[in-house]
Amino acid sequence: DIQMTQSPSSVSASVGDRVTITCRASQAISSWLAWYQLKPGKAPKLLIYAASSLQSGVPSRFSGSGSGTDFTLTISSLQPEDFATYYCQQTTNFPYTFGLGTKLEIK
């Protein structure tokens, strides 16, 4: 299975900050990477697909980059609604696998 390693596992930040989350795959996955936002009691939300494509309706402060094994999710200016847990996922090989998540907390 392809292992997805996210860092950091948690981060504290303030509204308006720029935050970057990284995801590293245990083998090359081209650009077959997606980022999701999870909040308790809500349906998970797709933010980025194909490593850098912004899902329709997602604010432009979210961006993704990378290919091969190293990827990043950047939130350019944190808003109160962005405090959540973020997961990366690869869909190159079966089984599809996720990172362990990055919890974004209010400082």
Place this chain on the structure above:
Amino acid sequence: QVQLQESGPGLVKTSETLSLTCTVSSGSVSSGDYYWSWIRQPPGKGLEWIGYIYHSGSTKYNPSLKSRVTISVDTSKNQFSLKLSSMTAADTALYYCARVEMTMVRGVINYFFDYWGQGTLVTVSS
């Protein structure tokens, strides 16, 4: 806006079979453009992909669960379902259903989970 809603028992006994259903609204499980998937998240842990099904009935499962999993689709009810047998405490989790989109991006077909249900908590107890 496509909506997915999981339903099923919140409590299952050890060794029994879990049955969950995902009802799809404002979208069709008969569409050839999507797969339909189940994912779970044990308390305090990460996400685990369980498997998916195509409208034709073709399936793909996570090898770690393959011997115990069956995913089926009912196009007449616009639903798809999960059965997981021989449940143990390790199967206690929040279970999500999701739609898997297939889209050509930069000349390559990409797969990603574009709509999810809110999840249903399943607890396994003796």
